[in-house]
Amino acid sequence: MPETPSHAALEADFSDFYDRALPAARMAEVEAHLASCDRCRAEYRTFCETVGKVAGLGRVKAPSDFDTQVADTIHRRSEGRFFGRRAFGDRVPFELLAVLSLVAIVIAFALLRGR
Numbered sequence: 001m002p003e004t005p006s007h008a009a010l011e012a013d014f015s016d017f018y019d020r021a022l023p024a025a026r027m028a029e030v031e032a033h034l035a036s037c038d039r040c041r042a043e044y045r046t047f048c049e050t051v052g053k054v055a056g057l058g059r060v061k062a063p064s065d066f067d068t069q070v071a072d073t074i075h076r077r078s079e080g081r082f083f084g085r086r087a088f089g090d091r092v093p094f095e096l097l098a099v100l101s102l103v104a105i106v107i108a109f110a111l112l113r114g115r
C-alpha cells in the first residue's frame, strides 16, 4: 500500500467514516491508518470534536416561553399594533366610526328627502 497519498485521502473520508458510510474494506483501511498514524488520529479527533459541537448546537431547545417572548417582541417593535394585551379601548375604532357616520348620513339624507 502506498503511504504518501493516504493522509489526504483519509481526511477526505473522515465524514463518511464518522457516519460509518464507507464500504467495509475502506472502513478497515481508515481504521488501520488511524491506529498507525499520529497525525491523522489527531486530525480525526479534531474532526469528531467539531462535529460533536455542531450536533450539540442542533439539539438546543427553544425556551419554554419562546412564543410569549416572540409575541412581546413583535408587540414592542410594532409599537403596539400587534399582539396588544388590551385589544380594545386604547385605540380609536376608526372602522366602526366610519360605518356609524355613513349610516347617520344615509338616515339624515332619507329624513331630509322625505319631508
Ligand SMILES: [Zn+2]
Residues within 6 Å of the ligand: 006, 007, 010, 033, 037, 039, 040, 041
Ligand atoms: Zn495519516
